[in-house]
Amino acid sequence: MNGNRKIFLRGVTDMYDENKHDEYEDQNHETYSNYKENPDLMSDHTSSANSGFGESKSSKFASQETESQQTSGSNHNHKSSKASKKLARKTAGIVAAAVLFGAVSGGVMTGVSYIGERYTRIPAVSTTLGQSNDSTTNGAASIPVSNTVMDVSDVVEQAMPSVVAINDTMTVQQYGIFGLPETYQAKSSGSGIIIDKTDSELLIATNNHVVSGASDLTVTFSDDNTASAAVKGTDSATDLAVIAVKLSDISSDTLSKIKVATLGDSDNLKAGQQVIAIGNALGYGQSVTVGYVSALNREISDSNGISHTYIQTDAAINPGNSGGALIDLNGNVIGINAAKTASTEVEGIGYAIPISKAGEILDNLKTKQTREALDESAQGFLGIQGTNIDANASKAYGMPVGIYVYKILDDGAAASSDLKEKDIITKFDGQSVTTMDELKEMLTYYKSGSTVTLTVQSLTDGTYQEHDVTVTLGSRPSDNNS
Numbered sequence: 001m002n003g004n005r006k007i008f009l010r011g012v013t014d015m016y017d018e019n020k021h022d023e024y025e026d027q028n029h030e031t032y033s034n035y036k037e038n039p040d041l042m043s044d045h046t047s048s049a050n051s052g053f054g055e056s057k058s059s060k061f062a063s064q065e066t067e068s069q070q071t072s073g074s075n076h077n078h079k080s081s082k083a084s085k086k087l088a089r090k091t092a093g094i095v096a097a098a099v100l101f102g103a104v105s106g107g108v109m110t111g112v113s114y115i116g117e118r119y120t121r122i123p124a125v126s127t128t129l130g131q132s133n134d135s136t137t138n139g140a141a142s143i144p145v146s147n148t149v150m151d152v153s154d155v156v157e158q159a160m161p162s163v164v165a166i167n168d169t170m171t172v173q174q175y176g177i178f179g180l181p182e183t184y185q186a187k188s189s190g191s192g193i194i195i196d197k198t199d200s201e202l203l204i205a206t207n208n209h210v211v212s213g214a215s216d217l218t219v220t221f222s223d224d225n226t227a228s229a230a231v232k233g234t235d236s237a238t239d240l241a242v243i244a245v246k247l248s249d250i251s252s253d254t255l256s257k258i259k260v261a262t263l264g265d266s267d268n269l270k271a272g273q274q275v276i277a278i279g280n281a282l283g284y285g286q287s288v289t290v291g292y293v294s295a296l297n298r299e300i301s302d303s304n305g306i307s308h309t310y311i312q313t314d315a316a317i318n319p320g321n322s323g324g325a326l327i328d329l330n331g332n333v334i335g336i337n338a339a340k341t342a343s344t345e346v347e348g349i350g351y352a353i354p355i356s357k358a359g360e361i362l363d364n365l366k367t368k369q370t371r372e373a374l375d376e377s378a379q380g381f382l383g384i385q386g387t388n389i390d391a392n393a394s395k396a397y398g399m400p401v402g403i404y405v406y407k408i409l410d411d412g413a414a415a416s417s418d419l420k421e422k423d424i425i426t427k428f429d430g431q432s433v434t435t436m437d438e439l440k441e442m443l444t445y446y447k448s449g450s451t452v453t454l455t456v457q458s459l460t461d462g463t464y465q466e467h468d469v470t471v472t473l474g475s476r477p478s479d480n481n482s
Contacts, residue, residue, distance in 0.1 A: 162261035165280035168214035189283030191324030206323030233365030237432035242365040264332030266354035279324025291315030305391025310351035317350030371445035380473030383412010402426040413474040427455035
């Protein structure tokens with residue numbers, strides 16, 4: 001193919017060289033005159049030609065010679081013949097040039113299209129003028145392309161009343177330079193999604209890390225009015241939580257402007273689908289970012305080493321967006337914004353908890369009794385000493401993530417239950433717990449004398465078996481045991 005193309009281009013190039021054409025014309029004319037004056041040369045030539053190309057071509061050449069003699073006549077004017085042939089050759093050259101230009105330009109455009117498709121992975125799009133009912137162009141199947149929605153204001157207007165801003169004061173604990181624990185109060189902000197309304201409460205889904213350790217929760221609605229909130233249930237393993245606002249604390253005007261979110265189906269999501277993130281970015285109030293589903297089922301480990309499965313998106317997920325809504329173009333919530341990758345080397349990577357995976361956990365958390373702060377004298381007491389089994393220890397020793405019970409106090413509530421030393425507590429009252437701090441925080445909302453269910457893992461015949469243990473909480477002592 002390449003050899004034929006090269007020969008073809010060389011032939012066309014020769015057509016534009018008049019000096020070569022004149023030279024070829026003179027040579028052809030001289031040869032023609034010699035043949036005419038000396039016919040023996042013709043027979044010698046045809047004989048030589050027969051040895052190379054066969055008799056049929058020799059006969060054809062002689063026939064063309066005879067026909068040319070009959071047409072031109074013996075008194076043909078050589079100058080006139082030369083001019084006519086030169087004009088014919090120039091005309092043919094112009095036509096050939098036009099054909100060549102079309103072929104070369106077409107080849108160049110096809111090459112650009114092919115290279116673009118190969119290196120950008122974007123299918124080339126053929127554009128034709130006029131209408132056509134054909135489903136293919138040049139034999140290639142047409143690819144339907146969905147239009148990107150540039151204006152999402154209608155979708156946002158529909159979804160915004162279901163999203164709230166959450167602000168709170170958190171107790172932060174860290175270790176000083178000498179390894180001693182230090183605590184201080186800090187302001188924090190996040191987002192939430194209205195998922196239900198009961199006869200007395202408005203229920204809001206958010207992330208566990210947004211409300212963990214919070215001592216003063218407030219919610220700001222889409223009309224900028226605020227109300228106090230309380231934690232209803234948390235699940236640290238999935239980083240989910242539900243908080244509640246009393247309907248009596250919300251004005252009738254605000255109630256008329258807010259609404260329960262429509263939850264979608266994240267199982268039907270596809271990479272490349274356009275999405276919208278709404279949340280309380282940086283604590284400044286509700287804001288909107290737009291992007292696409294970059295990937296599905298991304299497994300990411302949190303700061304505690306616990307693995308989570310997320311939707312990855314390039315819609316900006318900034319601090320304060322946690323707990324906010326990731327919605328599709330129909331206004332349905334398909335994810336709960338949870339995290340972003342923070343690095344100078346990374347841009348446009350945010351994560352959201354798939355709503356289809358969060359639904360069952362949120363339904364369970366909605367059934368919990370809303371937590372109300374109790375005086376220490378009224379708080380329940382479990383009576384154990386434990387240590388944390390994080391993801392790293394779990395992998396190293398083959399133990400479940402949770403709270404390892406290394407001692408049960410003789411006068412504690414656990415001593416009267418089926419809980420055993422070396423058991424690992426994974427849930428308290430149906431809510432995941434992974435650290436002693438989380439367990440202690442939960443106990444501050446449960447009165448002494450109340451009965452709770454612990455989900456534990458016990459080592460039996462070399463493997464851990466899960467089962468439930470019922471415990472009636474005792475009175476809280478003054479020490480740091482749980």
